[in-house]
Structures are given as structure tokens and as C-alpha cells.
Amino acid sequence: MKTRQSGITLLGFLFILIIFGFFAFMAMKLVPAYAEYMGVVKTLKEVAAEPGVVNKPLDQIKRDMSFKGDFQYVDSSTLNNARIRILTGNGTPQLSIQYERDIPFIYNIDFLLHFEKTVPMNAQSTGG
Secondary structure (H helix, E strand, C coil), X not given: CXXXXXXXXXXXXXXXXXXXXXXXXHHHHHHHHHHHHHHHHHHHHHHHHCCCHHHCCHHHHHHHHHHHHHHCCCCHHHHHXXXXXXXXXXXXXXXXXXXXXXXXXXXXXXXXXXXXXXXXXXXXXXXX
């Protein structure tokens, strides 16, 4: 009686392992940048929600974001190199941030990630 074997060969297993390893290595490089972006977004929302933020100068807003970003594990160079603007086009003022991350991958291959987020600012003034 002949039995038919089933399964994967060693060569097939190595091929699948290499592909899995490639994508795992890619994820290890990219996930920290996206986790930092989540911290930047949380910091941006916290600063924009503060009462009286529309009356603050942009330099003070940047300092507040840098201070609050430390609690979100946001690298200070990220906020220093970011383009932070106040947009006043359509009624309610909005706080906007744009920055890029260049992540080295393999040899001369890099990932260039562009992040951009805009949130509405709290238009209420501080009571006092």
C-alpha cells in the first residue's frame, strides 16, 4: 500500500521564513514611527483643546507641544523639525502639523514617511 506524504519541504519552509522575516523586519522599522505619530496627534489635540490657545503666539504653542510631547514619548527633534502652523481660513482656527521621517531600511533603501494632521483649536478664551 502506497502512502502519499503531505507537507512542506525544507526549501519551501525556508522560502516562507525569509518572506516572513522580511516583513517582520519592515514592521520593526516602521511601527515606532507610526507610534510616535500617534503621540504627536495626541499632543496636538491636547494643545488645541486648551482654553485660550487661539490667543497664544505660535512660539508658545510650540513650547507647549514640546513639553506635552515628552509625556507621549515623542522625540524632541520631531517637533523641532515639524512645520506647525495656525490655519485661519474657514471660520474656526485650526492647528496643523507636517513632518517627515526618513527611516533607513536595507543598504541604500530608505522609507520616507510624510505625516500631516490638522485639528480645530478651542476658540474659548480663558476666564479671568
